[in-house]
Amino acid sequence: MQHQSEQPATGRSRAVRLDSFGGPEVLDVREIPAPQAGPGQVRVRVTAAGLNPMDWIMTADADTAARFGLSLPAGFGTDYAGVVDQVGAGVTGFAPGDRVFGGALSRAIADFVVVDAVGGTAANEAHHTPDGVDDRTAATLSIAGRTAAAALAVIDPGPDDTVLIGGAAGGVGVFAVQLARTAGARVIGTGSATSADFLRDLGAEPVTYGDGLADRVRALGGVTAAIDLHGTETVHTARELGLPDDRICTIATKLDGVPAANGANAPVDALEEIARLVAEGRLRVPIEASFPVEQFRPAAELQASRRVHGKVVIDL
Incomplete structure (x- = not known):
């Protein structure tokens, strides 16, 4: 009808x-x-x-x-x-x-x-x-939520994880940080110096990107998984810190051995779950x-x- x-x-x-x-x-x-x-x-x-x-x-x-x-x-x-x-x-x-x-x-x-x-x-x-x-x-x-959910599905973070998220202050990053935190993980997010307060408000520990990133992350205690939302810096840093490729994910580029994710690979119910978290005030x-x-x-x-x-x- x-x-x-x-x-x-x-x-x-x-x-x-x-x-x-x-x-x-x-x-x-x-x-x-x-x-x-x-x-x-x-x-x-x-x-x-x-x-x-x-x-x-x-x-x-x-x-x-x-x-x-x-x-x-x-x-x-x-x-x-x-x-x-x-x-x-x-x-x-x-x-x-x-x-x-x-x-x-x-x-x-x-x-x-x-x-x-x-x-x-x-x-x-x-x-x-x-x-x-x-x-x-x-x-x-839709786009950012699906993409973040797909990337999180690759690394499957839990309460024992510390996740490094590169480009954490961007459109996909705000979802990735909060979804990782909802899963119980600790999150370290890369960004500019001016984004530090923004990242803290999302629940991430901020770290500035650029030369020496691996040393700065190491000083915060290291990581067990990583998502690169911008390019390859976070991937190279994660490898330098000893992470295996299967605990690293990219969305904006492809590197041999590193899983890549996009919104088409998101779990079937990802968008409804994200909307529910927003409605409940658990994701902003x-x-x-x-x-x-x-x-x-x-x-x-x-x-x-x-x-x-x-x-x-x-x-x-």
């Missing part, structure tokens, strides 16, 4: 679009035909969209975009939160008015997105937003800045600077 919202079946939608690959300068807000929910799909009226480094990485050039299945013209942004306003034939479990969050690959910054009701990846999914989780926060969970998502959709370009530039502590969100 198909339920239609009070929105007209046809209409227009604002959406951030690009006609050529490149940086934030190629993005523009356009008016496009509003997408319609087909069989097995739901349409969501988006209220907030969270930004991730992958948003601009995969639209930076044609070769990278092709690896993600993107072609021009393309949209921008993947994480979203909002309200179901249209339900296609054959859909169960969703109804107009339901608050939802999830992922819509490179098309989330728009008034409307259409996703499969039974999705399993951050590229195309919807989940019910728990009471107690606001839309801005819900719009930050620091939002450094939010922008109205008309200011999407400064928002994208801030995200691309890689100097963000927490998340950047677009309001629609």
Whole structure:
């Protein structure tokens, strides 16, 4: 049975679009035909969209975009939160008015997105937003939460572990630190000197990255596992400290012998568990800045600077 919202079946939608690959300068807000929910799909009226480094990485050039299945013209942004306003034939479990969050690959910054009701990846999914989780926060969970959960699943930390997390103040880091702490592990997080208080607030012991990192970590008592969320420095440090490769994980690069993780490898129930922890107040998502959709370009530039502590969100 198909339920239609009070929105007209046809209409227009604002959406951030690009006609050529490149940086934030190629993005523009356009008016496009509003997408319609087909069989097995739901349409969501988006209220907030969270930004991730992958948003601009995969639209930076044609070769990278092709690896993600993107072609021009393309949209921008993947994480979203909002309200179901249209339900296609054959859909169960969703109804107009339901608050939802999830992922819509490179098309989330728009008034409307259409996703499969039974999705399993951050590229195309919807989940019910728990009471107690606001839309801005819900719009930050999909990519970063899945990625952090996938990395934690590789090293499987417990109360006897001390985990070194490289790039701990970034969008994935805020989840990785808190999920490791929830598992009972001690966490040492690398970051700039200015991020020390931020990392302490998350539950990590801060250590500055750069030359001499292994000595600084050793002075804190050493580590039993490591996740590198930025490049390779944390991997090399972990190896220098004697960690076997199977207790090290990367997300941003690949090194022979070291397991790599991405959101597609996250446990099936990872996102629901993260949302539950947020609703219970056991996991918080620091939002450094939010922008109205008309200011999407400064928002994208801030995200691309890689100097963000927490998340950047677009309001629609």
